[in-house]
Structures are given as structure tokens and as C-alpha cells.
Amino acid sequence: MENALNLDTVVLAENEEDMIILDQTLLPNETKYLTLNKAEDIWEAIYKLRVRGAPAIGVAGAYGYYVLARQFDTEDMDEFVKKCTEMMEYLNSSRPTAVNLSWALNRMHEVLLSEKEGKTVAQMKERLKEEANAVREEDIQISRNIGAYGYELLKAMGDEVGIMTHCNAGTLATAKYGTALAPVYIALENGWDPKKIHVYCDETRPLLQGARLSAYEMQAAGVDTYVQCDNMASYTMKSGKIGIIFVGCDRVAANGDFANKIGTSGVAIIAKHYGIPFYVCAPSSTIDMTMESGDEIHIEQRKPEEVTEMWYKERMAPEGVGVVNPAFDVTDHSLVTGIITEKGIAYAPFKESFEKMGIKPVTKYVDKK
């Protein structure tokens, strides 16, 4: 089984004209890469979760911006900016909840607007390529730093740990290492016995990111790995096997409320009941200081078929029944022990903690209120 750290989730192709993504919808059974250079294909890959996980979507947004911008056939800077503006709005419409997509698109656009004076369109295209590569490179280092802070928490628990996670916030969800699973990778690098790291992966209905992706990543790394249906989380927590919970997230509001994969808030509520520390792992780019609380976070609603038909041999709910399919939920900050970022661990009151870390609201060209 290929170690997932060896799989690149999103990269720029050698020709520097296309982007290459690992198609995560096929994992763990098939490892297939897709070469993308058309706006509709990039949009579709993000919408269908071929590339997924907040930081990886951010990297895909940055490369998407560059790959499409380089194709705009104009020497006129105003026209180039207009085309880029339309293109970024289109890409941003593919998935609304993870702030990392709009964050990366806004970052690329800011580079264009602030550096275009005195430059040709061709020079700006080169500059945008550099910036997209920087977004990816930085994400690798950020994930490692998150992993290092999380590893300190593991060390404090002894030399054997039980970890629960929800969805997939591993290397597949980032450029490398992941957020919620990064502490495990760092522990392994530090010589921990993989059999003394017990990771319980919630299956994560309806798209099975836990069963297909987290369980695959952890097992391929040699870790003692379990998959459980989402409704088994309380049973496992009560059994005393879980010492800590790490989850990723898609957007954190200034007060510490955060959106993550549907089901996360339930895990947090159960963890509080059993007194299990519950940590959110997030690059600082996932913290949206323009939103005061989680009430402002837009929750993506997805197609009913994901619940009634997908993965089954035949439909498993009566025709015509109503279906609820929010892709994310918001967990209240009162349930969060700490938010692990690349700058350190934030504790309540979160807004003050974020401000001390220097996390500020960013200029938004897309994803405006």
C-alpha cells in the first residue's frame, strides 16, 4: 500500500501550463492523476471532490487561477484583470464553505492588482505562477508546523495514544502532511512505534472521507487503524480508548466557532460529555476574521443522491422522500479545547488569541459578505 505522503494532491505540471490533481474520488482502490487546464474541468474537479480538503482546495484555486490566466490572449492589462476577475468568481462558486478557496483566489488577485503597474501581461503571468507555487510550498511547511504543535500534545499523553478523527484532514487534504493527521506523521518521524498509535476514523457519511481516505492514509503509514460508522463515536469514546480528538476545519469565525465536515459538531458534543480534549487543526488562512461567529458561515448543501444512492448497489431510501444533505456543520467554540495553527495553539477567548498571533481580516474580492 503506497504511503499517502508519496502522493501529490495538487501540483503544476512540468510544462507549467496544466495542473495535475490526484482524483480522490477513486481512492483507496485506484490511484489516478488528472491533468486539468480548462475552467469547467477545474470547477468540476473541486465541486465533485476529486480534489478536496480545505487547504488542498486552496492550492487548487491558486493553480487554477494561474493556469487559466496564462491562457488569456491579450496584451491589455485592463482586459486581463477583467478576465481574471470573472474567472476567479467562477472558480469560487464551486464550493462555498472552505474559506481557503476564496483565500487563495483573493491572494492571487491581490498580487495582480498590487503589482501590475509598470509590468506587461506576460510578466504578470510569470509572477502569478510564482505565487501559486508559493501557496503550495507554504502549505507544506504550515502543515508540518501544525503537526509539530499537535505532536507536543501527544507526547504529553505518554508513549501510547488513542486518537479519534472525523472526515479526512490528512496529507490528502493538503499539499502534504495534513492538519488533523499531521501530528501522527510527525510522531512517526520522531520514531514512535506505529502500533502504539491507535487512530479511530469516523466513516463520514455520505462521502466516506474517513473510511476511504483517513483509514487508507493511517493504515498505509503502519498505524493501528480502525474505521467506525459515525454513530459509533459515542461507544468508542465511552470505552476509554480515546485520549484526544483531532479534526480539521473549513472556516473558523473570529469567536472560534468553526465549520467542518457534517457530523463534527456531534463528535464535539460527545467529547465534552466524556471529558475528552477536542482540538481543531487549521492553517491560519482558514481563520476568517471577517466573520464574528459561525452563524455567518455559508453551509454548502449537496445533492440528495449522495445520501440515497451513492455507494449502494441499489437505491436505499424510498423514491420521493425528502433528504437533508448539508456538507458541513458549525461547532460552537465552547466545545473546543484549542485550535492548533502553524503559529501556535489558540485557546479561549479565541478572538484575542488569534489577534495575538497576528491573524487579521484579509481583503476580499470574492467571498464578500
Ligand code: MRU
Ligand atoms: O468535503 P471535504 O471532503 O472537502 O471536507 C473536508 C473537511 O471537512 C476537512 O476536515 C477540512 O477541509 C480540513 S482538511 C485539512
